[in-house]
Amino acid sequence: MSIVIQKVTSNRDLNRFIRFPFRLYSGCPQWVPPILMDEKRTLRKDKNPAFDHCKSCYWLAYKNKKVAGRIAGIINEKYIEKWGNRYARFGWVDFIDDLEVSRALFNAVESWARQNGMTGIHGPLGFTDLDKEGLLIEGFEEPGTMLMLYNHAYYKEHIEKHGYTKDAEWVEYQIRTPEKIPEKIIRVGQLALKRGGFQLVEAKKPKDLKPFAHEVFEVLNDEYAELYGTVPLTEKQIDSYVKQYFSFIDPRFNKVILDKAGRVAAFGIALPSLTKALQKSRGRLFPIGFIYFLSAMKNPTSLDLGLVAVRSEYRKLGLPAILMTETTKAAIESGIEFSESSGELEDNDRIQAFWRHYNARLHKRRRAYFKSLTL
Secondary structure, eight states, X not given: OOOEEEEOOSHHHHHHHHHHHHHHTTTOTTOOOOOHHHHHHHHOTTTXXXXXXXXXXXXXXXXXXXXXXXXXXXEEHHHHHHHOOOEEEEEEEEEOSOHHHHHHHHXXXXXXXXXXXXXXXXXXXXXXXXXXXXXXXXXXXXXXXXSSOOOOTHHHHHHHHTTOEEEEEEEEEEEEOOSSOOHHHHHHHHHHHHHHTOEEOOOSSHHHHGGGHHHHHHHHHHXXXXXXXXXXXXXXXXXXXXXXXXXXXXXXXXXXXXXTTSOEEEEEEEEEOOHXXXXXXXXXXXXXXXXXXXXXXXXXXXXXXXXXEEOGGGGGGTHHHHHHHHHHHHHHHTTOOEEEEOOEETTOHHHHHHHTTSEEEEEEEEEEEEEESOO
């Protein structure tokens, strides 16, 4: 039976595109559904401010008249402007274990990229660096998280057979909450606060952190600038993220440090794991999904570690130790059993050095792939 590739051109098609993984991963206990509301907001041109400088195209693959795969193509003009590479991105890629299906999907996105003057393609990547990225290549038996992609093990073989090679790699750790904070980290943190005149923001409610939200993203833009494929967020995107997330973040696990001038010097963002809540709700907030979310956020047993950044001039002054001390303290007080780190580039020695002070294990690895379109 031949494979039919169809562009997504209607809301009905987009719903099929978003819902396909729910069928593909039915019965897979590791897969974590996305929040459907957020997924639609990200993929719709009239909702996502990234479309001010991005263009995209989405495809569905049909086999025997049933959806058998999906893929998104993205061209981010700010990426091209910054890095000088005329590369498209592929993302939102899922398919059944059928090489004809996956080949047809990649042929579609590669042809589109060439038609738009691109010389290469890489992924899985999103519109921004805050979208999920990287193909899981190790750790398939581990539960997924809301922040990171999960995929079947056969994806790697398919993608490599279609001519893609390693472009970057991230590692992830599971960190057990200690009974007490490592003494060395406490000492370094205390010295940093005393000598540098830094101040830890004492937040009790989400609104206490909101005044610093825009500056947090500005620090993120500056300090993540040299990381793989990063593109600075625009003011419009920052406004969107602040509105979307900073109204409900848990101040217990989100830390902001100010310097003498009152500027944000460093921050660490973590959130209660919503893995089980998303699985129970099937990605829906309503009619009862929000109850699972509220329960998970009120009484968490694990954390998802998100973004951490320190201004470059303060990196050697012990601010990461302060962030780790405060987050660990909150984890101990809240009964958190373990935390999951988000993807860290495999050569990020600074952050990985901290895990040596904890009971941490490297349990997942993910990869970005690249293919030249000029050969």
